[in-house]
Amino acid sequence: MATAAPVMAMAASMSRFFQDGSQAKPWVSTCCFRDLQGGSRSGASRRLSCRASSSWSQGAERSELPEKLQEIVRVFQGVTEPRAKCEQLLHYAAKLKPLAEEQKQPENKVEGCVSKVYIVCEFNEADGRVYFEAESDVMLTKGLAGLLVEGLSGVTVEEVLKVTPDFVHMLGLKQSLTPSRSNGFLNMLKLIQKKTLQVYSNATPTVAGNATVPITSIDPHNDLPHLTPSPGGPQTKKHLIEKKLTEGLTPVQLEVQDVSHEHAGHEGGPRGSPETHFHVKVVSEQFQGRSLLKRHRLVYELLQAELREGSVHALSICTKTPTEVAAQS
Amino acid sequence: MQEVHGYKLVYLDNAATSQKPASVLKALRDYYEGYNANVHRGVHALSAKATDEYELARKKVADFINSPSDRDVVFTRNASEAINLVAYTWGLTNLKEGDEIVLSVAEHHSNLVPWQLVSQKTGAVLRFVDLTSEETLDLEQLKGLLNERTKLVSTFHVSNVLGCINPIADIVEWAHAVGAKVLVDACQSVPHMAVDVQALGADFLVASSHKMCGPTGMGFLWGKSEILESMPPFLGGGEMIVDVFLDRSTYASPPSRFEAGTPAIGEAIGLGAAVDYLNRIGMDRIHEYEMELSKYLYESLSKIPSVKIYGPPAGSNGERRASLCAFNVEGIHATDLSTFLDQQHGIAVRSGHHCTQPLHRYLGINASARASLYFYNTTDEVDTFINGLKDTIDFFSAFK
Numbered sequence: 047m048a049t050a051a052p053v054m055a056m057a058a059s060m061s062r063f064f065q066d067g068s069q070a071k072p073w074v075s076t077c078c079f080r081d082l083q084g085g086s087r088s089g090a091s092r093r094l095s096c097r098a099s100s101s102w103s104q105g106a107e108r109s110e111l112p113e114k115l116q117e118i119v120r121v122f123q124g125v126t127e128p129r130a131k132c133e134q135l136l137h138y139a140a141k142l143k144p145l146a147e148e149q150k151q152p153e154n155k156v157e158g159c160v161s162k163v164y165i166v167c168e169f170n171e172a173d174g175r176v177y178f179e180a181e182s183d184v185m186l187t188k189g190l191a192g193l194l195v196e197g198l199s200g201v202t203v204e205e206v207l208k209v210t211p212d213f214v215h216m217l218g219l220k221q222s223l224t225p226s227r228s229n230g231f232l233n234m235l236k237l238i239q240k241k242t243l244q245v246y247s248n249a250t251p252t253v254a255g256n257a258t259v260p261i262t263s264i265d266p267h268n269d270l271p272h273l274t275p276s277p278g279g280p281q282t283k284k285h286l287i288e289k290k291l292t293e294g295l296t297p298v299q300l301e302v303q304d305v306s307h308e309h310a311g312h313e314g315g316p317r318g319s320p321e322t323h324f325h326v327k328v329v330s331e332q333f334q335g336r337s338l339l340k341r342h343r344l345v346y347e348l349l350q351a352e353l354r355e356g357s358v359h360a361l362s363i364c365t366k367t368p369t370e371v372a373a374q375s
Numbered sequence: 376m377q378e379v380h381g382y383k384l385v386y387l388d389n390a391a392t393s394q395k396p397a398s399v400l401k402a403l404r405d406y407y408e409g410y411n412a413n414v415h416r417g418v419h420a421l422s423a424k425a426t427d428e429y430e431l432a433r434k435k436v437a438d439f440i441n442s443p444s445d446r447d448v449v450f451t452r453n454a455s456e457a458i459n460l461v462a463y464t465w466g467l468t469n470l471k472e473g474d475e476i477v478l479s480v481a482e483h484h485s486n487l488v489p490w491q492l493v494s495q496k497t498g499a500v501l502r503f504v505d506l507t508s509e510e511t512l513d514l515e516q517l518k519g520l521l522n523e524r525t526k527l528v529s530t531f532h533v534s535n536v537l538g539c540i541n542p543i544a545d546i547v548e549w550a551h552a553v554g555a556k557v558l559v560d561a562c563q564s565v566p567h568m569a570v571d572v573q574a575l576g577a578d579f580l581v582a583s584s585h586k587m588c589g590p591t592g593m594g595f596l597w598g599k600s601e602i603l604e605s606m607p608p609f610l611g612g613g614e615m616i617v618d619v620f621l622d623r624s625t626y627a628s629p630p631s632r633f634e635a636g637t638p639a640i641g642e643a644i645g646l647g648a649a650v651d652y653l654n655r656i657g658m659d660r661i662h663e664y665e666m667e668l669s670k671y672l673y674e675s676l677s678k679i680p681s682v683k684i685y686g687p688p689a690g691s692n693g694e695r696r697a698s699l700c701a702f703n704v705e706g707i708h709a710t711d712l713s714t715f716l717d718q719q720h721g722i723a724v725r726s727g728h729h730c731t732q733p734l735h736r737y738l739g740i741n742a743s744a745r746a747s748l749y750f751y752n753t754t755d756e757v758d759t760f761i762n763g764l765k766d767t768i769d770f771f772s773a774f775k
Contacts, residue, residue, distance in 0.1 A: 128380070128718060128719065129719055129770075132715070132718070132719070132770070133774075136771075136774045139774070140774065161708065161710055162741075183708055183741065184708045184710040184711055185707075185708065185711045185771060185774065186710070186711050186714055186715075187710070
């Protein structure tokens, strides 16, 4: 079992980066897995998660970019002639719609850019994704902004935050970018990520996943003791967690335990206050072929709301595929 | 010749900084390799030689601008520092509330900001000369601004954006008539034409080494002897003193009074070598050639439709403009132009506000592109630039 920092911790680290304006790479710091009290059980698996986190933070892996951005990278890599790359860039510029005057506010302006660039970000509560618009007075810069908008609109918060700046080198536009423009690109990405965090934090607690539990998808041969939440009555957090994990992962086995009494005096919660710490065991086919990190990420994504509110401090998660469980026994 | 992005480099950004001849680089190397030692301080052979060469460089600069004495040339880090030197010493001592400083809307930031600081500290008022419809300085307005409260007129000799040339001798005459002093920002003139401080009659003149084939980190202030003599120290420290006690010191005479600490010895010597180099060619010859280039550049650029060049026309012999053109192409941002020219043609021009934000605001534009030539550029290079520019315009027009 490994412990992992919830989305809000990552968000908090990113906020620190932006507030103090430090130039240190935030992507490494967000990957440091926090050790909750009672850490002995996380020993070996913590080492594993830290290794995984540092390779994640190296950032050059294309698989860490959202699909649409990967597609854009492929397009640019397929275009080798500099002039054609320029044309491709202007193609993205042409796709951008003009911004309304009231959107051209200082908080939407990219700093450190030779041109005037505005980026607008919206969080869509219906699908939990972020959407962008941008405008610039310099066509080539507008192309870069358009590329980012195309690649990052409709993507999850987490995916946006995961994008590392050296991805610009993968476009092979380095040759076509003057140093100051490169800077502009970095600052555009930084603003995009900063605004993503902001809109995500500001969004109301209403999240996706209010659909009813698809009970028919549950494997009846397995023991599922806590699965049916009471639809009309007050729902405990435990029920909510169960419901969301069921909907999202269609597990063949699911255990959610409130282990709050084991944790003493964490920030924000008095000693042993209930429903602050959960242990979750999920066995699902959806984990097949996915790394530990990705599995945990799936779980955290589904439980964004509970974690964001801060009332659930942490989860300890065990994720397995049915094959792995079978192999164990 | 250098290659950029696979193209032969065409360097047209000389108003920003110039390229250096081999003799200047050799002078720097000879100093650092042969006689690198601190100046004025030691009695040993190396120090003596360094001091001699350093002071010889000062004499070369003084002769270059026809200064009555080499003691009137103060070495500084650059022209900006030279202006600050005047602002903080002469300015703070002599200006008081209600006194007026006449500048123009077209000044480089380095000839604006120091006076803003002085104005804030002393209560002196800044007055600004506007442009005519030809985009030269409105000299009638300037005359009208001069009155008994005017203490200083500080303006460019040649504008780094408009390319226009101010009649400094006339401005000095008008200013002196009301008891005002004149500081000349000669950054864009000293490298390109013979400048004679005595003929101009100015009280102060500043220029940068790196714009005249010399190294960076070096510039100078020239001032009239009696004015420099009256000015208090700028930076304090070694070299600018005579006697030092714990609680007080006495100060050296100019120019040493204004050269605290170890100077940029090698760089001063390099500037001296640059002056030698320019003299070998002859400033009049350089100026003649550049007038031709100026006319050629202006006319070639004017032929392209939708190009707007800032400043006055070149004149029948190119005598009304420096060999630079700041311009815009309708509908295409200057940054796009300069980026594409660099990427696709290896042509170096500048885009932005060229350290003249107020001027750009006055002209109603965000930015401009600027091609600025020096005596080592050719009409062929101008042709390459013009063709590249046409190609650039075609490229971006296709995307509109």
